[in-house]
Amino acid sequence: MPELSYREAVRDGIAEEMERDASVILLGEDVEPGGVFNATPGLVERFGRDRVIDMPISELAFTSAAFGAAVKGLRPVVEIMFGDFLGLVVDTLVNQASKYWYLSNEQASVPLVVRSAVGAGARFGACHSQTPTGWLLGEPGLKLLAPATPADAKGLLKAAIRDENPVVVFEHKMLYGRKGEVPEGGEPTPIGRAAVRRRGGDVTIAAALAAVETALAAADRLADDGIEGEVIDLRTLSPLDVDTILESVTRTGRLVVVEEGPPTGGYAAEVVATAVEGGGTVAARRVTMPGLPVPFSGPLEDAAVPAAEAVAGAARSLL
Amino acid sequence: MEQGELERLYAAMLRIRRFEDTVHLLFLRNEIEGTTHLCQGQEAVSVGVCDVLEPGDTVAATYRGHGACLAMGVDSARLFAELLGRGTGLNGGRGGSMNVVDLAHNVIGCFGIVGGSIGAGTGAALAAQLMEDGTVAVAFFGDGAVNQAYFHECLNLASVRGLPIVYVCENNLYGEWTAMERVTAGGRIAPRADGYGIPAADVDGNDVLAVRQGAQDAVTRAREGGGPTLLECRTYRHKGHSRVDPGKYRPKAEVEAWLARDPLPRLAEQLDPSSVERIGEALDREIEAALEEARAAAFPDPSLPVSATKEA
Numbered sequence: 001m002p003e004l005s006y007r008e009a010v011r012d013g014i015a016e017e018m019e020r021d022a023s024v025i026l027l028g029e030d031v032e033p034g035g036v037f038n039a040t041p042g043l044v045e046r047f048g049r050d051r052v053i054d055m056p057i058s059e060l061a062f063t064s065a066a067f068g069a070a071v072k073g074l075r076p077v078v079e080i081m082f083g084d085f086l087g088l089v090v091d092t093l094v095n096q097a098s099k100y101w102y103l104s105n106e107q108a109s110v111p112l113v114v115r116s117a118v119g120a121g122a123r124f125g126a127c128h129s130q131t132p133t134g135w136l137l138g139e140p141g142l143k144l145l146a147p148a149t150p151a152d153a154k155g156l157l158k159a160a161i162r163d164e165n166p167v168v169v170f171e172h173k174m175l176y177g178r179k180g181e182v183p184e185g186g187e188p189t190p191i192g193r194a195a196v197r198r199r200g201g202d203v204t205i206a207a208a209l210a211a212v213e214t215a216l217a218a219a220d221r222l223a224d225d226g227i228e229g230e231v232i233d234l235r236t237l238s239p240l241d242v243d244t245i246l247e248s249v250t251r252t253g254r255l256v257v258v259e260e261g262p263p264t265g266g267y268a269a270e271v272v273a274t275a276v277e278g279g280g281t282v283a284a285r286r287v288t289m290p291g292l293p294v295p296f297s298g299p300l301e302d303a304a305v306p307a308a309e310a311v312a313g314a315a316r317s318l319l
Numbered sequence: 320m321e322q323g324e325l326e327r328l329y330a331a332m333l334r335i336r337r338f339e340d341t342v343h344l345l346f347l348r349n350e351i352e353g354t355t356h357l358c359q360g361q362e363a364v365s366v367g368v369c370d371v372l373e374p375g376d377t378v379a380a381t382y383r384g385h386g387a388c389l390a391m392g393v394d395s396a397r398l399f400a401e402l403l404g405r406g407t408g409l410n411g412g413r414g415g416s417m418n419v420v421d422l423a424h425n426v427i428g429c430f431g432i433v434g435g436s437i438g439a440g441t442g443a444a445l446a447a448q449l450m451e452d453g454t455v456a457v458a459f460f461g462d463g464a465v466n467q468a469y470f471h472e473c474l475n476l477a478s479v480r481g482l483p484i485v486y487v488c489e490n491n492l493y494g495e496w497t498a499m500e501r502v503t504a505g506g507r508i509a510p511r512a513d514g515y516g517i518p519a520a521d522v523d524g525n526d527v528l529a530v531r532q533g534a535q536d537a538v539t540r541a542r543e544g545g546g547p548t549l550l551e552c553r554t555y556r557h558k559g560h561s562r563v564d565p566g567k568y569r570p571k572a573e574v575e576a577w578l579a580r581d582p583l584p585r586l587a588e589q590l591d592p593s594s595v596e597r598i599g600e601a602l603d604r605e606i607e608a609a610l611e612e613a614r615a616a617a618f619p620d621p622s623l624p625v626s627a628t629k630e631a
Contacts (some may be wrong), residue, residue, distance in 0.1 A: 061472030068442015103628050104420035105411035109560035109629035164629040
């Protein structure tokens with residue numbers, strides 16, 4: 001199996017779906033040269049400027065246009081350069097795309113994908129470092145994906161493009177250079193299914209995006225103390241894989257959720273609520289960023305991102 | 320234009336007038352719940368524009384969209400049913416007045432957020448361009464929408480890509496309760512197109528023939544690859560913004576002047592009085608029958624399983 005970087009996996013996922021389905025188009029700022037994260041280079045040469053289309057810096061216009069084009073039969077993949085810019089397109093996502101299937105009484109669905117680079121760690125400051133899943137979490141009709149590995153960066157994107165509904169794919173900017181095995185011409189990663197990355201019976205640690213690596217590092221530390229951490233890579237933030245979460249916490253009775261985002265109103269809260277509603281007795285902790293803007297200075301930013309030791313500490317506190 | 324053609328345009332406008340007058344009464348009686356945004360006085364814009372469209376052309380409309388829907392041939396009984404929350408409504412009662420969608424009649428939607436129709440219409444035009452299907456799109460919006468990001472961003476995008484779209488501004492001089500000139504710089508809307516390199520026309524929106532000509536020029540340009548046009552139609556809504564608004568902020572003389580320019584009598588003057596009477600009677604019967612059909616329908620069943628997403 002070839003080893004690819006996360007960014008190459010994104011590129012291949014788009015390319016394979018564009019090859020497979022002529023209605024797939026790519027829209028965004030600087031997508032022809034490849035974008036600031038260099039995730040789409042070479043696509044315009046392969047598919048032409050009618051399918052790989054540079055857009056003005058008008059996120060609302062081109063995302064809303066992608067919504068309209070999706071209703072009319074295209075399958076647009078929109079790149080929003082930084083997740084922080086998603087605020088500009090919330091209206092079209094939540095008032096147009098996500099509601100259309102239901103409100104139209106199922107006359108048409110909206111096969112629209114919005115990909116966006118999120119996450120802290122690059123010293124980009126407060127408005128280029130957020131992971132704003134909470135802005136969109138809970139919106140009916142909108143699926144939210146969060147790949148942590150190159151294989152899922154490709155597989156989930158392929159699933160998003162084939163899905164009949166609007167899907168937002170959050171890609172963590174610190175993961176673009178990560179390498180991993182990626183199946184060539186592989187199948188989509190099913191939406192709505194988490195992956196258990198490490199088995200363990202003492203405490204469940206759920207995470208997404210770059211926080212999955214943090215969770216695995218925390219599980220290593222716990223193992224040194226003889227504590228078995230089970231690490232769940234959520235992969236899909238909406239709809240959550242309730243079965244996998246409940247199966248795990250039913251065994252462990254303990255749950256730590258790691259989220260590189262604000263302390264309240266995020267997926268960590270949803271995972272905890274899901275576990276509690278599952279009926280069993282669960283002790284839970286969230287490990288998140290502080291309730292502050294993401295700071296610029298290196299020591300400040302590093303301290304704001306959930307660390308493995310903090311995750312391990314939260315797990316120990318439940319034992 | 321032949322008498323038959325004029326009669327057809329008159330009937331299309333009168334259908335909207337009768338429909339909206341009926342909706343107004345139903346609201347006053349609380350038979351229709353929530354709110355609504357009526358378009359009496361603006362019928363010439365909906366009819367004049369939609370009359371020049373061809374099968375497959377797409378219309379994106381606003382929350383004041385009943386006129387555009389009816390002008391596109393949407394079934395009035397099913398539109399009534401939607402407003403009455405019935406299961407037979409165009410959207411099964413899920414959408415209501417501000418969110419009507421009827422893809423069978425090429426209405427991609429009525430959008431409840433000011434400016435939303437501009438984005439949706441731009442998208443339909445982008446699809447038409449990329450799929451090379453020869454269709455054009457029309458986005459209706461009001462004067463209030465020209466201060467939204469949707470307007471500026473989409474006109475720029477449509478211009479640089481040469482999209483086949485007509486942006487139709489129904490300038491009824493008021494954005495909700497506020498007079499346009501108090502909140503809109505520059506006084507006029509059509510000249511805003513200049514900055515984006517888009518041709519514009521400014522027509523009397525209460526003259527269906529003037530609107531129709533302006534729309535025909537713009538639609539032809541779009542269909543022949545000439546790109547977008549901004550068509551400003553000066554008009555006036557006879558009612559307030561919405562149900563709660565009696566429109567008292569408008570000077571009496573202004574209202575009276577515009578009522579004297581009502582697009583329906585203006586066209587009726589060019590018709591044989593017996594035709595006007597015949598069309599009026601026919602539409603009375605049509606709207607009455609449509610309402611009775613809608614009223615007779617059942618409400619949707621809340622216990623039915625439903626999903627916000629389309630799953631295989």
